[in-house]
Amino acid sequence: MIFEQLNPGACRTYLIGDEQSQQAILVDPVLEHVPDYLKVLAQKKLVLTHAIDTHTHADHISGAAALKDQVGCEYVMHAQAPARCVTFHLTDGFECHLGNHPVKVLSTPGHTQDSITLVFHDRVLTGDVLFLGDAGAGRDDLPGGDAGAHWDSLQRILTLPEHLVVYPAHEYRDRLPSSLKDLKASNPLLKLSSKQAYVDYLDGLQLGPADWMKDVLEANYACARDPKAAWIPVDVPACEVKGTLARGVNDQQVAAIPVEQVKEQLKRKTPPMILDVRTPEEFTGELGHIPQALNIPVTGLSQRLGELESSKTKEIITVCKSGGRAHTAAQILMQAGFSHVHVMMGGMLGWNRPT
Ligand SMILES: [Fe+2]
Numbered sequence: 001m002i003f004e005q006l007n008p009g010a011c012r013t014y015l016i017g018d019e020q021s022q023q024a025i026l027v028d029p030v031l032e033h034v035p036d037y038l039k040v041l042a043q044k045k046l047v048l049t050h051a052i053d054t055h056t057h058a059d060h061i062s063g064a065a066a067l068k069d070q071v072g073c074e075y076v077m078h079a080q081a082p083a084r085c086v087t088f089h090l091t092d093g094f095e096c097h098l099g100n101h102p103v104k105v106l107s108t109p110g111h112t113q114d115s116i117t118l119v120f121h122d123r124v125l126t127g128d129v130l131f132l133g134d135a136g137a138g139r140d141d142l143p144g145g146d147a148g149a150h151w152d153s154l155q156r157i158l159t160l161p162e163h164l165v166v167y168p169a170h171e172y173r174d175r176l177p178s179s180l181k182d183l184k185a186s187n188p189l190l191k192l193s194s195k196q197a198y199v200d201y202l203d204g205l206q207l208g209p210a211d212w213m214k215d216v217l218e219a220n221y222a223c224a225r226d227p228k229a230a231w232i233p234v235d236v237p238a239c240e241v242k243g244t245l246a247r248g249v250n251d252q253q254v255a256a257i258p259v260e261q262v263k264e265q266l267k268r269k270t271p272p273m274i275l276d277v278r279t280p281e282e283f284t285g286e287l288g289h290i291p292q293a294l295n296i297p298v299t300g301l302s303q304r305l306g307e308l309e310s311s312k313t314k315e316i317i318t319v320c321k322s323g324g325r326a327h328t329a330a331q332i333l334m335q336a337g338f339s340h341v342h343v344m345m346g347g348m349l350g351w352n353r354p355t
Contacts, residue, residue, distance in 0.1 A: 001016065001017070001018065001019075001098075001099075001101050001120075002015065002016065002018070002019060002044065003015070003016055003123070004040075005167070006026075006033065006040060007030060007033055010170050010171060010172045011028070011060050011169065011170060012028065012167065012168065012169055012170060013027065013028050013029050013030055013033065013037070013063075014026070014027040014028065014125060014167060015041075015046075016098060016120075017044065017098075018098050018099025018100065018101060020099050020100070021099040022046055022047055023046070023098065023099060024041065024046040024048050024098075025050040025051070025052060025098060026051050026052070026064075027052045027053075027054060027118065027125055028052070028053055028054055028127070028169050029051050029062065029064055030061070030063050031061040031063040031066055031224070031227045032060075032061075032063075033063065034063040034066045034067060034070070037063070038070065038071070041071075047071075048071050048073045049073055049074065050073055050074045050075075050076050050088070051063070051064035051067040051068060051073050051074070051075055052076040052077070053075075053076075053077050053081070053083070054116050054117070054126075054127030054128070054169055055078070055081075055111060055112040055114050055115040055116065055127050055128060055169075056077075056081055056082060056083060056144075056217060056220050056221070057169075057216065057220055058142050058213040058214075058216050058217050058220075059170075059213065059216060060216065060232060061216060061220060061224050061227060061229060061230060061232075062083070062220050062223075064077075065083075065085045065223035066225050068085065068087065069225065074087045074088045075087045075088070076088045076089075076090060077089065077090065077114060077116075078090050078091070078107060078113075078115070078116045079091050079114075080113045080114040080144075081114040082221050083220055083221055083223055084221065084222065084223055085223035090105045090116060091105075091107065092106060092107035093105065093106075101120060101121065102120070102121065103118055103119065104118075105117070105118060105119075106119060106153075106156065106157070108127070108129045108153035108156065108157065109146060109149045109150070110137075110138075110140055110145065110147065110148075110149040110150020110151070110152070110153045110154075111127070111128040111129055111137070111138035111139065111140060111142070111145060111150060112128075112142060112143075112144050113144040114144070115128065115129050115153070117129055117130075117153075117157060119160060119164070120164075122164065122165065123165045123167055123177075124160060124164045124166055124180070125167050125168075125169075126157065126166055126169075127168065127169045128169050128170060129150065129153050129154065130154060130157055130166060130168060130183070131168045131170065131171070132166060132171055132175040132176075132177065132178060132183065132186075132187070133175045133178070133187060134187065134188055135168075135172065135173070135175065135187075136187060137150065137154065137187075137189050138150075138169075138170075140202050141202075142213065142217070143214075147199040147203065148195055148199050150198070150202075151195040151198040151199065152195070154189070154190065154198075157180070158180065158184070158190065160180060161180070162179060162180045162184075163179055163180075163181065164180050165177050165178065165179050165180075166178060166180060166183055189201075212230065212324060212325065212328070215230040215231065216230045216232060254327055254330040254331060254334065254342070254343050255341075255342050255343070256342065256343045256344070256345045257317070257342045257343070257344065257345060258344075258345050258346075258350075259345065259346060259350045259351050259353075260355070262290075262317055262344050262351075265317075266290070266292065271292065272315035272317050272340075272342075273294065273308075273311050273314060273315065273316045273317070274290045274293040274294065274317050274319055274344075275293070275294055275296060275308075275316050275317065275318050275319065275329065275333075276289050276290065276295045276318075276320070277295075277297055277298040277301060277318055277319070277320050277325050277326055277328075277329040278295070278297065278298075278319075278321060278348075279297050280295060280297070282321065283295040287321065287348040287349065287351075287352055288348070288352070289319075289348070290319065290351065293319065298328055298329045298332070301329055301333075302332055305332075305336050308333075308338070311338075312338050312339065313339055313340065314340060315340040315341075315342070316333060316338060316340065316341050316342070317341075317343070317344050318341065318343050319343075319347060319348065320348070321347045321349060322346065322347040322350075323343060323344070323345060323346060323347045323350075326343045326344060326347060327343050
């Protein structure tokens with residue numbers, strides 16, 4: 001069996017092919033990489049029969065619709081998937097073969113209602129239901145997410161043979177694929193004692209989807225073929241549950257402070273730095289900006305961290321229109337070692353709201 005991960009970044013796309021029949025499937029293709037996939041398929045003389053999404057993605061635009069257009073393959077998702085151009089819907093227990101290789105589909109909701117897990121004889125593709133090591137599992141606060149259902153799905157996956165090697169849809173830190181047996185020891189979310197403990201843990205994180213993720217979902221519902229159909233930040237572990245039990249639940253949480261508190265803090269002798277992460281057009285637009293604010297759009301923040309180096313230990317308050325991008329920016333800063341980062345709740349909409 002041919003098995004390769006094709007993407008350079010944290011989103012994982014798996015090419016699975018059969019040498020004899022020269023047929024192949026792609027799992028979780030990403031739209032911007034479709035030209036690269038077509039080159040790989042041509043090089044290997046493989047015919048793409050199916051493009052499968054393990055769930056409706058919120059962090060990238062699926063390449064399955066474009067692949068369907070360009071090579072005439074089936075676009076496959078779970079029966080609950082809302083994407084309008086899916087041509088083949090799966091249900092729990094569906095079995096088929098890729099050449100001589102059997103594949104079984106499990107319905108594993110939780111991260112989304114339409115999440116599936118693909119079980120091969122030696123490996124299991126878990127989508128965002130189960131990640132590697134202390135990455136834990138996918139978040140459950142997106143539309144249709146259900147922490148209790150996610151717990152049930154994880155328990156179901158844990159009943160599979162322990163030798164199966166887990167290949168998730170995301171890996172943000174280049175962890176190597178490992179077996180279910182190993183993950184039982186290394187993944188903190190698999191060690192929780194009960195469904196209630198799992199639900200309480202995830203509820204306690206109070207993540208809330210960022211605004212940009214809602215735009216990506218809309219693009220995927222509509223089967224977008226334009227990679228610019230939704231704005232997507234770089235370098236953000238967007239699908240991962242932030243914070244793990246191993247590192248401490250609050251490690252990656254961003255503290256939010258109300259507008260009134262920001263206004264009070266700005267009257268101090270040494271006020272906090274205000275980092276406005278909207279576009280320059282928004283910065284000078286109708287909502288205005290906080291007079292002392294520095295404007296670095298979130299899209300380029302990772303590349304411009306050097307400009308903030310002298311403020312690494314100072315208090316920084318991130319601001320955007322409503323709070324979503326500011327939350328993302330705060331996560332980027334915290335991952336880069338900035339120690340006092342807060343988000344202004346409600347963004348400039350809240351700043352301009354009459355008190
Ligand atoms: Fe996801």
